[in-house]
Amino acid sequence: MSLNHQLMAAGLDLAYGERQIVSALDVALPPGKLTVIVGANACGKSTLLRGLARLLTPKRGAVYLDGKPIHQMPTREVATILGVLPQSPIAPDAISVADLVGRGRYPHQGWFRRWTPEDDAAVADALSATDIAELADRSVDELSGGQRQRVWIAMALAQETDLLLLDEPTTFLDINHQVEVLDLLTDLVRNRGRTVVVVLHDLNLACRYADHIVAMKAGRIVAEGRPAKVITEDVVHDVFGMASRVVLDPVSDTPMIVPIGRHHTAARMAVSSRA
Numbered sequence: 001m002s003l004n005h006q007l008m009a010a011g012l013d014l015a016y017g018e019r020q021i022v023s024a025l026d027v028a029l030p031p032g033k034l035t036v037i038v039g040a041n042a043c044g045k046s047t048l049l050r051g052l053a054r055l056l057t058p059k060r061g062a063v064y065l066d067g068k069p070i071h072q073m074p075t076r077e078v079a080t081i082l083g084v085l086p087q088s089p090i091a092p093d094a095i096s097v098a099d100l101v102g103r104g105r106y107p108h109q110g111w112f113r114r115w116t117p118e119d120d121a122a123v124a125d126a127l128s129a130t131d132i133a134e135l136a137d138r139s140v141d142e143l144s145g146g147q148r149q150r151v152w153i154a155m156a157l158a159q160e161t162d163l164l165l166l167d168e169p170t171t172f173l174d175i176n177h178q179v180e181v182l183d184l185l186t187d188l189v190r191n192r193g194r195t196v197v198v199v200l201h202d203l204n205l206a207c208r209y210a211d212h213i214v215a216m217k218a219g220r221i222v223a224e225g226r227p228a229k230v231i232t233e234d235v236v237h238d239v240f241g242m243a244s245r246v247v248l249d250p251v252s253d254t255p256m257i258v259p260i261g262r263h264h265t266a267a268r269m270a271v272s273s274r275a
Contacts, residue, residue, distance in 0.1 A: 004031045005081055005162045005195065007052060007070075011061030014044070014051045014219075021047040022219040024061070029212075034189045035197045036206040039216035040240050045199050046087060046167050048216065052197070053084040053165045065163075079107035083161035087168055089152050091140045097151050098136040101126055104158030126158040129184055145172035153181060157188075164188065165197045170205075178202070182209045203240075207231055207254045215239050231255040 007029045014022035022044045029035050029052075037045040050056040052063055054070050063070045070078060083104070091100055104126070105119045127133040130150040135143065140151055149172045156164060166185075170178040186209055188194040200206045206213060207227040214224045215231075217239050223230045236244045236257055249256040 006031060006066050007063070007082070007163055007195070007197075009048075009052060009061065009063045012048075012051060012058055012063065013060035014047050014056055015059050016047075020059075020219065022051065025219070025221060027214065027221060027224070029195060029197055031195050032189065032193050033195060033211035034186060034209060035195075035212040035214060036210035037197065037199045037214045037216060038201075038203055038206050038239070043216045043239075044219040045214075045216050047219075049165055049167050049197065049199050050086070053082065053086070054078060055084065055086065076107055079159070079161075081161055082163040082165065083156045083159040085152055085156040085164075085166040085169055087171070091148070091151075093141065095140055096136070097132060097138050097140055097143075097154075098123065098127070100140055100151055101136075101154045101158050104155040104160075107159060107161075122158050122160055126154040129157055130154040131180070146174065146177060149173055150177070150181075153184075157184075162193075163195045163197075167199045168201065169198060170200065170202070178205065185209070203231070203236070203257050204249070207256065208249060208252045227254050231257070 009025060009027050012022055012025040013020065025048065037048060039045045047056065051058060054063065057071060065073060065078065065081065101123050102119070105122060124133070127136055130153050132147065132150050132154060135147060135151070140148060143151065149169065153166070153169055156166065170181055173181060182205060185196050185198065189196055189211070210227050212225065213227045213230050215222045215235055222239055223235050231246060233244055233246050236242060236246065243260040245258045245260065246255050247258060
């Protein structure tokens with residue numbers, strides 16, 4: 001079950017050099033839930049995740065883990081609570097799948113990094129959960145983009161943290177594996193009490209899987225809450241600059257966004273004029 005670790009940010013400013021990305025942002029992630037961060041390209045969602053994960057030092061404000069400033073906490077202590085899968089991670093040359101996934105166990109090992117049966121079990125569980133057990137002895141260099149992505153997800157799972165932050169984990173995956181990954185993350189939340197935070201581009205998948213959704217624009221939070229409450233046609237237009245219709249997803253009873261392009265707008269107007 002979840003240990004209910006609390007991750008939040010207050011007055012957070014994040015920047016790359018002099019370029020400000022996130023400004024005066026406050027957010028508290030609901031424990032034991034799947035939170036999805038959405039927004040247009042360059043809105044700051046990945047930057048926010050990096051700040052929450054202690055990969056980017058704030059210019060102002062702070063991120064707090066269980067009430068303590070996360071940037072002041074020992075690295076090993078943070079790593080036993082919070083796991084991170086950043087965008088486009090790079091694997092060491094010629095490393096095998098099993099060895100890369102095994103690196104997720106480092107925070108749980110002592111100074112001499114003694115491998116235990118618990119480590120074996122965690123790696124095997126992560127390989128099985130991501131459907132890559134048959135790739136265990138293969139070199140990561142030999143794999144397709146989708147296979148590599150599943151290896152990185154397995155490494156994050158092997159870390160067995162209560163909090164898990166993933167930046168676009170469905171990148172390079174076909175639609176079947178996208179759904180499988182999101183099903184897996186949902187299982188972690190519902191069956192193991194984990195707190196999971198994901199950056200996604202696909203707004204419909206975000207609405208289908210999120211317990212809590214955070215919609216960002218220009219480095220600020222526009223709306224947050226349950227998808228049914230947050231995702232409206234006005235919010236979609238504000239955040240993405242896109243006309244749409246929001247209807248009920250026939251599979252999940254969650255909001256489903258139907259985009260309206262210029263050609264479809266013209267077609268709808270023509271139909272209306274003939275009516």
